[in-house]
Amino acid sequence: MSNIEQDRPPALELRSLRKTFAGAVAVEGLDLTVRAGEFFTLLGPNGAGKTTTLRMIAGLLPADSGEISIFGVDARRKSIDAKRITAWLPDEPMLYDKLDPLEYLEFVAGLWGVDPRVAQTRARELLETLDLWSHRDERCEGFSRGMKQKVALAGALIHDPQLLMLDEPLTGLDAAAARQVKDLLRERVRAGRSVILTTHILVVAERLADRIGIIARGQLVAEGTLDELRSLARASDASQKHDSLEDVFLKLTRPTEKAA
């Protein structure tokens, strides 16, 4: 994993982000910076606030307080400008069963105002990359979950977003499909785009991410490269070895006695 140079412009900046649901705190004072061209993975146990955070960035949930800046655009005040350069892919693909992949991509491109000729070329490239070109005229209703997820990913990429957010994108994918998705995401990062991904699969974070953020109980408890996280875990508990991300993750997300 390469370290991302600090002089790259920030793709995403969260400052003191807070969200509550009926009094229950989901995200509490979250500060986070993801840089342009960075692959950032957000890890955390169930209910830690990962999805809520992504949904606030995507403009699906209003934050109670705090700041969200996407490539310098205040996403809370200028949400349309922010949405223009972002894409969000949830764990459950949001498709129209009666449309075929090309029709779906045409619809998405229309919403994002992509030039039709550019969109058509990109749609073909994406469907070919994801092995969906031969299914381009088939309605999505007959697709497997993995195929639907790939169509949704193509939709998320059709407008070439600067910042791509993916919530558990590998859930339900077979090994080959998962590899295609991972390759595509790596390619995006190489092209200078930023990717934020939440996952439960620690090995994915270990292999793909430039930096990893660990979120627990709505707060960012640690962030850095894998080596930095290992050092952090060792520093907080010198008696134990913390070599794998799993060890680090469990150590850093374990409730403190006070919290428990």
Place this chain on the structure above:
Amino acid sequence: MIARPGGFIWLLRHDLKLNFLRFRGMFGDRGPWTVASIAALAFVAIHLLCWPVAAWFVKSHGAAASVGAYYPALACAALFVMPWMASQALMNSTRALYTRGDLDLILTSPMSARAVVSSRALAIAFEAVASVGVFLFPIADMNALLGGARWLAVYPALMASGLMATAVGLALTVGLFALVGPRKTRVVSQIVATFIASALVLGGQVVNLLPEATRGSIWAMVEHPAPGSLFDPNIALWTPVRAAMGDSRDLAVWAAVSTLAFVVAAVAFGPYFMASAVRSAGAAATAGPRKSARRRDFRVGVAASLRRKEWRLLARDPWLFSQMLLQVIYTLPISVVVWRSPGVGGAIGLAVSPFVVVIASQISASLAWLAMSSEDAPEFLATAPVARSQVERGKMEAVFIPLAALLAGPLIGLALIEPGTAALTAVIAALAASSTALLNLWHPMPGKRSQLLRRHSQSKFVGLMEHGLAMSWALVMALALYGSALALAPVAIVAGLLWFNRPDKWRRAAAPRLALAR
């Protein structure tokens, strides 16, 4: 009888409980006792409403009148009831095939296919009987109270009819499955069921269109039927009617024939039905993919994208299309009746225009619900860089353009006869369509597209408002055609309804709408 776990009675109890839970679901989050109390109160209220009907029967014919005195009315009732119950059974049988629910679990249990099908079929019969009995039993009860105890025979006769209708429904479902395959059966059966249920309405329309003399001669044949003819109450066809009138021999025959039909259907079709259920689960995976139409270049624009998407989804769902067109078909017979009524004197405008207005409001409400509330990917739309107003405008265009195309035919036809009336109708129909579409925009009721006809179970209030708007606009239309200034009164009602439903009032109190950008 003790319900042994895993036994037939135990499973039947489970299936009836599912029926009740579905029924309860129509009342939102209300508890079981509240729902039961509401149902009981409604049942009592229907009894009270049936009192005048029963009193009229007794006054007309006397409590101890012969079967023949009631025969025309009961025969007509049977003609409505049997197709209705058969259509209910067909739809519910198909639902049992395709709604996985607990079926996968039951299919992996050691229960026999026949027991499972018999239990499901009995639950279907129960639902079919209940859907009709809620209206017929109170009439029978009131007549029995007024001295005609034999009216209580309606109970067993209707139950037997429910068994027969369910047997027919099962046979039709299995037949369709074999004929058109697992993928198309659901849509085809829903369309067939709706047409069966509407057959009598359509039939009534045909009768109304007949010349006066022909209708008179038909009525004469009903009143004085030739022995052995179709209208002879003594032929086998009318056994259910005679059974309902308390003829013990016919009741026994009808009950025996229906039970036999039900048992034969359950036993004969049980294993095939269960095998079909398994096949239906894999239908999407095993059947060939559905291809779209010819490929063409991408087009540009937010509104155009939204319109195209909505139209494609609608065009590829023939069941939805048929449901909306049936709303038109159901309205036509009333239009014909009005046209033929003495007060109207053949004025085509007065007969057609109010119904065009009603159709416009109903279709517009349905399309608006499909576009606004049953959006498959609302969160995806919310992440698009498009203002909510732009999305709403695009979707409204998707509603109004097909509606305009649908109404163009009758309006052009009307314009050839009464141009002024046609213009006025177009204006009022547009206003009516806008009002019901706005109501659906302001009060979305999220649901799946397949729930189109049951969408008001989520909010009876919105359903009531929708009908209120449609009826008010129809009244405006009728009064305007009479040139009456009273037409302003229903306009005021419409304005009041819309003001009462204005979004700002509800937005403060209700949960926030979808977080689309402003």
